[in-house]
Amino acid sequence: MATTESPDGLRRVRSFVRRPGRLTPAQRRALDELLPRYCLDADQADARAAFAVPAPLVVEIGFGNGEALVGMAANEPQRNFLGIEVHEPGVGRALRALDEAGLDNVRVAMRDAVEVFDRQIRPGSLEQVRIYFPDPWPKKRHHKRRIVQADFVERLGTALGPGGLLHLATDWAPYAEWMRDVIGGLDTVFVNQGQPFVERPSWRPRTRFERRGLGRGHAIFDLLYVRR
């Protein structure tokens, strides 16, 4: 299994598999022409410094084709957004949408979120982290690939300031229970705002993966935590 090495020397199983994505010419052009404008440089040690106007920073991990990222950045101009996604065609689509919407409160990292958090997010520097419809890795032998793991969630807790929010959504009931259990085990860091789940907050736009889950008759689970 592919792994990522972090500065602490630990190797972690990656939460994604790089699919040799077929880029459309428009996506290729977007990566060539727009990524330089929107990207968070890999050597930027504090992601906050990448934004033109200082504002509370929200990170979306695994933004797919950017539907939620672009919608949230347009609806919440008082915040800055860092989107992290490894899938090139999705990043290409998101860049086009950002450009068409004329948004400048978004930066994009086309890298493993674990690496970005280890190297580019300072402790206490985030207002919120949003993770929508992460890959559920349903087979038991693949559970170690799930991005929601205790050590990574603890890292998110370090990145959030006191009172910061962690918001997750999934259409995969066993993953919702996994999230509840993993984050519930970190009760010195996070307080669950649900019983254990919350109603979909107004700020979360619908995405392709939510529509796919609904089309399959799945229930949607939102989980919301406050950093102590």
Ligand SMILES: C[S@@+](CC[C@H](N)C(=O)[O-])C[C@H]1O[C@@H](n2cnc3c(N)ncnc32)[C@H](O)[C@@H]1O
């Ligand atoms: C199931 S898709 C959901 C996409 C989107 N959030 C939505 O709701 O449509 C999960 C996404 O997370 C991305 N992803 C998984 N692990 C990641 C990681 N460690 N860093 C960055 N992106 C990751 C995948 O490439 C994939 O696009």
